[in-house]
Amino acid sequence: MSSRSPVHRARKRFGQNFLRDPGIISRIVRSIAPRPGERLIEIGPGQGALTEPLIEAAGALEVIELDRDLIPGLRVQFFNYPNFAIHEGDALKFDFAALKGDGPALRVVGNLPYNISTPLIFHLLATRDAVADMHFMLQKEVVERLAASPGGTDWGRLSVMAQYHCRVDSLFIVPPEAFTPRPKVDSAIVRLVPHAELPHSADDEGLFADLVREAFSQRRKTLRNNLKGRIAGEALQALGIDPARRPQTLSVAELVAIANHLARENA
Missing domain, CATH: 1.10.8.100 (rRNA adenine dimethylase, C-terminal domain)
Structure with a gap:
């Protein structure tokens, strides 16, 4: 069992809302279905609510965290996991292709802050060859746009670019009461799986x-x-x-x- 990290006040500038609901956490981990031997990357682990069950299932986990104040707590919380690694930095600027190197494709997960979710998805789509799949918790309306169909008001640039590169599956809704502090909107879990072969390939x-x-x-x-x-x-x-x-x-x-x-x- 891991030690608990010290209390940390959520920071508005980082868009932090910490997941607390054990049932939701379990459902997310079941949806990801991590297995030993996979290269699992968590963006924004926060206080480790998803981190612990992920590393228990996979045996190894790397996290990317921007908030320096959270990192000491994560080191304490997961000190007894030899295959736990922290990359301090901004996921928007992170080189996922370099992280993959010659190893297996990355399985990327995260409870993404609302203020960076769309640019981060575009950043990851640009290096889709390094990624096996992505499971994200996002604002519900962003997931609706990702999974939209042509003709509706949600269909737009994000829908087109995501579906050009990936199969997009909207999985389930996460209510505000699952978080501390409570966000003012519903969240949702989405799965993006890069196409092994593009269904419609652009020449340029x-x-x-x-x-x-x-x-x-x-x-x-x-x-x-x-x-x-x-x-x-x-x-x-x-x-x-x-x-x-x-x-x-x-x-x-x-x-x-x-x-x-x-x-x-x-x-």
């Missing part, structure tokens, strides 16, 4: 990312107006896409088709 992923950003920057405009100067209405029609449609109606496959047309034109 940088161009594809730029196109998606541009398309959703003015969601209410039609494609004819939104992508004016990028692609003509006649070219969209040739791809089987009505220029009068709006960006939120386009599937990943259709956006990839537009990007690939542009890549061929630019070649």
Whole structure:
């Protein structure tokens, strides 16, 4: 059994809300299903609520923690686990590809602060080859956007880029009372599994990312107006896409088709 870390007051600037509910913690760990021999990385372990059951199941765990005041407590709490390692730093700037090195792909987990969740997901998608899967607790509306389908109001840049790179599964809701202090919104658990082979492959992923950003920057405009100067209405029609449609109606496959047309034109 581990020793308990000293009491730490949650810091608003780090977006800290500490998970307390044992039933929720158990359900999250069952969803992750860690096994010995895997390379498990926890982002923002906080006071170790998820950390202990994860390391018990996997036998080894590395954590990334930005709050220096939490690190001594974590060292004390997990001093008797020889395969526990702490990386002090900002996950948004962390080199996950370098961390993987020549070893197995990383299984990344975390209760992510609301204020960094979207940029951190984009950061991890950029190094998806280093990642086996990701399990995150996020604000419920972020999970809804990640798992959205074309046509709805939740469908946008985050949905498209996440689903281009990964299979996205929304797992279950976590209510505010599971945390201390209580957040003002519901949270949810999401699983992202990078595709072994992309279902729709962009010839130029940088161009594809730029196109998606541009398309959703003015969601209410039609494609004819939104992508004016990028692609003509006649070219969209040739791809089987009505220029009068709006960006939120386009599937990943259709956006990839537009990007690939542009890549061929630019070649």
